[in-house]
Amino acid sequence: MxxxxxxxxxxxxxxxxxxxxALQLALTLAIVSNATVIVKDRLANMARPTGMxxxxxxxxxxxxxxNDYDMAGAVRADLDMMRSMPGVVDASVTNQIPxxxxxxxxxxxxxxxxxxxxxxxxxxxxxxxxxxxxxLNLIAGRNFREDEMHVVGANENFDGSVIIVTQxxxxxxxxxxxxxxxxxxxxxxxxxxxxxxxxxxxxxAWPSWSLAGNVxxxxxxVAGNHKRYLVRTQPGHRDTIFKQLEDKLAERxxxxxxxxxxxxxxxxxxxxxxxxxxxxxxxxxxxxxxxVALGIVGLTIFWxxxxxxxxxxxxxxxxxxxxxxxxxxxxNSIIAATGLILGTAAALIINRLMVSEFxxxxxxxxxxxxxxVILLTVSLTAALMPAMRAxxxxxxxxxxxx
Numbered sequence: 001m002x003x004x005x006x007x008x009x010x011x012x013x014x015x016x017x018x019x020x021x022a023l024q025l026a027l028t029l030a031i032v033s034n035a036t037v038i039v040k041d042r043l044a045n046m047a048r049p050t051g052m053x054x055x056x057x058x059x060x061x062x063x064x065x066x067n068d069y070d071m072a073g074a075v076r077a078d079l080d081m082m083r084s085m086p087g088v089v090d091a092s093v094t095n096q097i098p099x100x101x102x103x104x105x106x107x108x109x110x111x112x113x114x115x116x117x118x119x120x121x122x123x124x125x126x127x128x129x130x131x132x133x134x135x136l137n138l139i140a141g142r143n144f145r146e147d148e149m150h151v152v153g154a155n156e157n158f159d160g161s162v163i164i165v166t167q168x169x170x171x172x173x174x175x176x177x178x179x180x181x182x183x184x185x186x187x188x189x190x191x192x193x194x195x196x197x198x199x200x201x202x203x204x205a206w207p208s209w210s211l212a213g214n215v216x217x218x219x220x221x222v223a224g225n226h227k228r229y230l231v232r233t234q235p236g237h238r239d240t241i242f243k244q245l246e247d248k249l250a251e252r253x254x255x256x257x258x259x260x261x262x263x264x265x266x267x268x269x270x271x272x273x274x275x276x277x278x279x280x281x282x283x284x285x286x287x288x289x290x291x292v293a294l295g296i297v298g299l300t301i302f303w304x305x306x307x308x309x310x311x312x313x314x315x316x317x318x319x320x321x322x323x324x325x326x327x328x329x330x331x332n333s334i335i336a337a338t339g340l341i342l343g344t345a346a347a348l349i350i351n352r353l354m355v356s357e358f359x360x361x362x363x364x365x366x367x368x369x370x371x372x373v374i375l376l377t378v379s380l381t382a383a384l385m386p387a388m389r390a391x392x393x394x395x396x397x398x399x400x401x402x
Contacts, residue, residue: 014303018335021292021299025339025375028288030346033363033371034354035281041361042274045208050099050267051166051201053135056089056238057263058245059097060229064256071223072151074253078229079129081252085244087237092133092230093221095125096205100266103205108216110173110183112190119173119184120211121165122204125220131164131199133232139167141180141197144219154224159191166202168213170195184216207270210359230263238262289375293382300328300386321392328387329380336379340372347371 064071075093082091096103107118124130128144144162152158163184170179183192202215233241242260249258314324351363 017299017302021295022335022339022342024292024295025336025379026341026343026346028292029340029343029368029372029375030350031288032285032375033343033347033368034351034360035285036371037351037361037363037367039278039281040367042278046271046274048203048207048212049201050203050207051134051136051199052098052203052263053232054099054263054267056233056235057134058231058233058238058242059100059261059263059266060231060245060249060258061097061226061260062228062249062256062258063226066255069255071227072221074256075221075227077252078249081248082229082231082245083129085241085248087234087241089232089234090129090132091232092129093127094130094228094230095222097228097230097261097263097266098134098205099203099207099263099270100205101270106186106216108173108184108186110185112185112192113188114185119169119214121169121214121216122206122209122211123216123218125218125222127219127221130217130230133230134202135232136202137200138164139198139200141195143197144217148219149221150219151221151223154222158220158222159189160193160218160220161191162196162219163193164197164199164217165195166199166213166215168201169215170198172214207267208274289378292375293378296332296379296382297386300332300383301389304328304386304390321388324390325384325387328390329383332379332383332387333376336376340376343375344368344372 064074079091079093082088103122105120105122107120109118111117127149128146130136131138131143141164144164148162150158150160165173165179171177173179173184174182179195180198182195184195185192199217201213204212204215206212231241231245242262246258246260250256347363347368351360354360355362
């Protein structure tokens with residue numbers, strides 16, 4: 001019952017339908033394996049730790065109405081007021097909101113007046129309260145001091161002397177380690193900026209950026225036409241503080257437009273496209289697998305109906321139900337194996353193109369093998385019910401069907 005010659009002979013007589021199923025499996029494996037890599041990569045990105053107490057942080061943006069607005073004085077008064085509110089852990093001023101998809105980046109160099117060898121980083125202008133306000137973990141060095149804070153006008157140039165960086169940025173700039181106490185420079189400047197502290201992580205403004213996590217902090221307040229605050233609350237107090245904050249800020253100074261949002265909302269909004277991609281690709285993979293299974297079921301039933309007489313003859317000659325079922329399962333395995341071999345080659349070719357043209361993650365052989373095993377299992381499961389149906393054909397029924 002396990003001789004390959006009759007099986008191969010039967011498949012050759014039905015080569016068109018068998019080839020179509022094999023090609024369908026090949027295409028499904030190529031698509032599913034590459035889609036799985038993309039889904040896995042997106043899920044890993046969304047699961048990355050931000051380094052911040054995202055669930056308990058409120059972001060405030062305000063824009064003053066008067067042209068001669070005292071921005072520095074307003075910031076000091078606002079921060080004092082917010083830090084005194086019950087349920088508030090700390091508050092800090094910043095030039096941009098983390099994980100919002102909007103921010104600023106710059107190039108840093110290891111030598112003054114350098115033009116090559118830049119290290120790109122997302123940068124923040126903030127104050128000594130930012131570590132506590134964001135819930136960051138300072139793993140080396142120290143925080144900014146109040147005397148290191150500088151206030152400049154919107155059009156004034158400023159050369160800072162101290163910075164704090166993330167561990168990822170430190171490792172990128174100084175792969176040999178020990179970045180603390182080292183100096184960095186802006187490309188066209190000769191003023192050194194000493195790394196006085198290193199925080200464990202901060203995902204930055206753009207979680208989808210290839211360099212997300214390369215972040216630099218400056219102790220600086222630029223008195224521009226708008227400003228942002230980050231307010232960290234005690235767990236469970238965020239929504240209550242959120243309702244109070246706008247009223248209190250407006251009451252303290254009504255000459256401005258105020259907008260509030262939570263950092264959790266920003267993070268969810270930033271990952272909307274990733275979530276959509278994961279859902280769409282998951283649906284596509286499910287539909288393709290279902291269609292393959294449906295095709296195998298239909299083809300197996302068709303072949304069983306065609307071979308009812310032969311099945312009856314084999315039963316009459318002593319073949320058991322298990323023998324008949326195994327015959328169709330082995331036959332299906334040959335088709336599936338052919339399709340999966342073709343699909344493996346197609347998957348690797350497609351992935352190579354995706355890696356080179358779209359910077360997608362590479363498909364590992366282990367992931368490809370897992371996808372192939374899953375599709376092989378689906379194929380055999382889909383053929384199982386028709387095979388069991390074939391095993392129930394009796395010699396008498398086969399004879400009457402002639």
